Amino acid sequence: MDADTLTAIASPRRREILRLVWDDERAAGDIHRAMPDVTFGAVSLQLKALEKAGLVEHRRHRQHRYYRARRAALGPLAAELESMWGHALWKLKLAAELEESRRGPRQGRPSRPRATPTKD
Amino acid sequence: MDADTLTAIASPRRREILRLVWDDERAAGDIHRAMPDVTFGAVSLQLKALEKAGLVEHRRHRQHRYYRARRAALGPLAAELESMWGHALWKLKLAAELEESRRGPRQGRPSRPRATPTKD
């Protein structure tokens, strides 16, 4: 446990991501879909920050990057975080959201304004 | 342990203050004297933030406010912090500084030694 760990978990946004990948790995896009108030880019940057601090790791498969928490790196903090967000309940919520997104995709990605190459 | 605790200890400045008042209480001015790179006002503001987060408390005596850490509020984090800053060594450093300030005061009267019970 070092100072970087402390700064990493100080951010609510990063804690939000951390608990999303706490029990199971998740693709970056999947993580983003669970956080509709922020852009994909922002999520990616935070994942990078978390990885730099050693709190998550990822593997690649196909086009996806699957992230997961490195709980060991948090030492006693792991238990603190879990109790902070009432982990049992949170797991249920995640399962429900996953189910819902399977049967009724809301909006998909906000229609991206295609990068129109005006010239060249 | 709540989110406010995490944000509070995320700041290096606040951790610096926290360890100054870890084992013994210290007057605000005394704390400031140990941190010459910031103004007194800045130290006071951080003390206020720490107190709001429940990580320090203070008592008043004469014109002084004596602050001290509330270790219990940190739970398992207390031990993490101690190991982060190699606590045994740090205590020696504090003792040395205190000794030095006693024999070579810069200006005015040296701060009152707390160990000496003043009647009044």
Add this chain to the structure above:
DNA sequence: ACAATACTTTAGATCAAACTAAAATATCTG
């Protein structure tokens, strides 16, 4: 090769934290 998908990176904007200097408050001393 081309288009789509999945993600990262860059450049610039926004906002809050932390700082400074100065004024305010409070307490003690003579």
Add this chain to the structure above:
DNA sequence: CAGATATTTTAGTTTGATCTAAAGTATTGT
């Protein structure tokens, strides 16, 4: 009371983290 000491508070500035939009990279499918 005035003056000194100890600290807080306020107002304004600097700094850094985080965000967005857009462009860039990489992989997959046709």
